Amino acid sequence: MVESAGEELTSRQGLKINDTNNSLKTGVRGATLLEDFILREKLHSFDHERIPERIVHARGSGAHGYFELYESLAEYTKAGLFTDTSRKTPVFVRFSTVAGSKGSTDLARDVRGFAVKFYTDEGTWDLVGNNMPIFFIQDAMKFPDLVHSVKPEPHREIPQAASAHDTFYDFVSLTTETLHNQIWLMSDRAIPRSLRMMEGFGIHTFRLINEEGQAHFVKFHWKPTLGVHSVTWDEAVKISGADSDFHRRDLWDAIEAGQYPEWELGLQIVPEADEHKYDFDLLDPTKLIPEEMVPVKIVGKMTLNKNPENFFAETEQVAFLPDNIVPGIDFTNDPLLQGRLFTYRDTQLSRLGSPNFHQIPINKPVPPTYNNQRDGHMQTEIPKGQTAYFPNTLGGGCPYQAKLSEGGFEAYEERIDAKKIRARSESFRDHFSQPALFYRSLTDWEKNHVIEAYAFELGKCTHQHIQKRMLWLIDQIDENLSKQVAQKLGLDIPDDIERPINQAIGADSNVEDHQPGKKKIYLDESPALSQGNTVFNTIATRQIAVLAADGFSREDFNAMKEALEEENAVVRVIAPHGGQIQCDEGVNQEIDASIMTTESVLYDAVYIPGGAASIEALLNKAKFLKFINEAIKHCKAIAADGAGEQLLENSHFNNYKADGAIFVNEKPQAFIKAIAKHRHWDRSEKVEGIPV
Numbered sequence: 001m002v003e004s005a006g007e008e009l010t011s012r013q014g015l016k017i018n019d020t021n022n023s024l025k026t027g028v029r030g031a032t033l034l035e036d037f038i039l040r041e042k043l044h045s046f047d048h049e050r051i052p053e054r055i056v057h058a059r060g061s062g063a064h065g066y067f068e069l070y071e072s073l074a075e076y077t078k079a080g081l082f083t084d085t086s087r088k089t090p091v092f093v094r095f096s097t098v099a100g101s102k103g104s105t106d107l108a109r110d111v112r113g114f115a116v117k118f119y120t121d122e123g124t125w126d127l128v129g130n131n132m133p134i135f136f137i138q139d140a141m142k143f144p145d146l147v148h149s150v151k152p153e154p155h156r157e158i159p160q161a162a163s164a165h166d167t168f169y170d171f172v173s174l175t176t177e178t179l180h181n182q183i184w185l186m187s188d189r190a191i192p193r194s195l196r197m198m199e200g201f202g203i204h205t206f207r208l209i210n211e212e213g214q215a216h217f218v219k220f221h222w223k224p225t226l227g228v229h230s231v232t233w234d235e236a237v238k239i240s241g242a243d244s245d246f247h248r249r250d251l252w253d254a255i256e257a258g259q260y261p262e263w264e265l266g267l268q269i270v271p272e273a274d275e276h277k278y279d280f281d282l283l284d285p286t287k288l289i290p291e292e293m294v295p296v297k298i299v300g301k302m303t304l305n306k307n308p309e310n311f312f313a314e315t316e317q318v319a320f321l322p323d324n325i326v327p328g329i330d331f332t333n334d335p336l337l338q339g340r341l342f343t344y345r346d347t348q349l350s351r352l353g354s355p356n357f358h359q360i361p362i363n364k365p366v367p368p369t370y371n372n373q374r375d376g377h378m379q380t381e382i383p384k385g386q387t388a389y390f391p392n393t394l395g396g397g398c399p400y401q402a403k404l405s406e407g408g409f410e411a412y413e414e415r416i417d418a419k420k421i422r423a424r425s426e427s428f429r430d431h432f433s434q435p436a437l438f439y440r441s442l443t444d445w446e447k448n449h450v451i452e453a454y455a456f457e458l459g460k461c462t463h464q465h466i467q468k469r470m471l472w473l474i475d476q477i478d479e480n481l482s483k484q485v486a487q488k489l490g491l492d493i494p495d496d497i498e499r500p501i502n503q504a505i506g507a508d509s510n511v512e513d514h515q516p517g518k519k520k521i522y523l524d525e526s527p528a529l530s531q532g533n534t535v536f537n538t539i540a541t542r543q544i545a546v547l548a549a550d551g552f553s554r555e556d557f558n559a560m561k562e563a564l565e566e567e568n569a570v571v572r573v574i575a576p577h578g579g580q581i582q583c584d585e586g587v588n589q590e591i592d593a594s595i596m597t598t599e600s601v602l603y604d605a606v607y608i609p610g611g612a613a614s615i616e617a618l619l620n621k622a623k624f625l626k627f628i629n630e631a632i633k634h635c636k637a638i639a640a641d642g643a644g645e646q647l648l649e650n651s652h653f654n655n656y657k658a659d660g661a662i663f664v665n666e667k668p669q670a671f672i673k674a675i676a677k678h679r680h681w682d683r684s685e686k687v688e689g690i691p692v
């Protein structure tokens, strides 16, 4: 850590610098001298400040924290972090979007990366997952195709951070294994309210290995203590303009305010003997195990309690490797995971420039490292001695091999008796049952959002044959879904999928092979998949906008503020101008934002205290009416006291008095309960006509 407080400026070689503002010239108006090594060093360093951004997951936000275990899992694993309940294992987490560039908006409709680096005493374990429990493809071989299809189209580099374009749906409609992750992408999971309010999943099936060498299959889940919540697509689009750093800022602010984000870690554990018990293959990363079939055992908690000191040094340079594991955890033959075990190390070489990237502080393991790997760009250690090979006598045989009984890593001995073959397992064939299960498990409002998302995304495609292929495929998932999307697109659902191209190009899209029309129903619904069943009992960290101007009622304001802050919500006063406003008792109140610099989509709920003069001033600025209309349209909880009701009277929602989440002159408790519910979707149809 470099701390420059109280220190003199130096060059990179340690020379004290007296002037960092002026270059060395031939007279004050003359040419600059090549001799000016201070200028040259400064510009040279600047010229090389950037490193290549990540091929995918370029846009990310990170934080430090720790993981604590509730009870020993020695029955299943010998991993220290899962057996020693006295440990506080340090972690660094990086959340990301997938498709956009480093500077793209946080609110893109996209999968979110959820990568956790555990700095354990036995070495680093990276759980590099996403906020959705399944992936788009089954085999690593297809990853470049998937990414090339979703990234901006190569001829004109459009669109940025968006899946709504022809090449993505061209690929998806020809690759039916993508349909499960694809429907999750259309759901609200793809537009989280906050990084702190989304689940995380390891996706692949891994193995836990205990002291006796016994293995169990395992899937990893992160469950946010605040629940899983999302914004609407209309908000996402507007937030992208109002504050494209919305998620990054929210994570940073919550940690700075001491409201530490938390997730519980859950495990789905499957005995080896049950490997072939299910209607899907545990090695297929496009399938989840419904929680109703194998419950999620909650085993510990992760808390993020420290922001990075420096974005580049930590969040940008952190290098996650799915092959970073510790004794007690092992891989399976999931063909996507197998590819990942190669690819991440490879990408770090071009991104960070050297095999020594593990020496960068954020990537450094806890235990000291000793081996015979040497040299390379930016070697920052000074290995001592004559030998850099094994075995040796000249170095006393060191570093010597660790005994298995003393923590040496041993790969799980899996019996393999097979032909070498380039093919996909028959057990991976079913591409439709689980997207259908997902859709069936959603509430009506979630289903509506999925319909709207498909209509938007396919509406952005310019090739009708792609739209029609998609419609036909969606029809195999759910007929009502396809009907409604087709209506919005103004297209008919074709009787059959258009085939000639597929057959000519040999795409793996002989749809019949993937069981359309005869989906398996091994579970009617999986309630755990719906956000309708998440946590709705807290308003902690929720941002409440208070609309006020000079003359606002101090009594109303104080009572509400106190009640909200008691529940750990964040109260933000928004006024017609910056600086301060004065209440009806003549006391000054600092404002948090002027209406010029903020938007309703950045808040979870709205409160309008009374005060005739205040309300008159608010009604004089059209943007306050836009603010309230948008909050109504986005189904948020609203409370008003006294004259504050005039803002509601002047809104486009005539029926506000009958609304279950709009409160006039009521005690704060009802408002607080309504905020905890996140949104009031039964309002959505009634406010469709509000023109904002």
Ligand code: HDE
Pocket: 054, 055, 056, 057, 060, 094, 095, 096, 112, 113, 114, 115, 128, 129, 130, 135, 139, 140, 141, 143, 201, 202, 203, 204, 285, 318, 319, 320, 336, 337, 339, 340, 343, 344, 347, 348
């Ligand atoms: Fe990644 N992935 N991925 N991925 N991935 C990268 O590695 C890749 C996959 C995931 O915050 C890259 O260091 C291939 C699944 C996350 O730094 C790259 C395949 C899952 C992150 C790469 C996959 C993920 C990455 C880009 C198919 C969910 C961000 C920079 C075999 C379980 C980590 C980097 C961070 C990053 C390749 C599949 C999640 C290019 C080839 C499945 C969260 O190497």
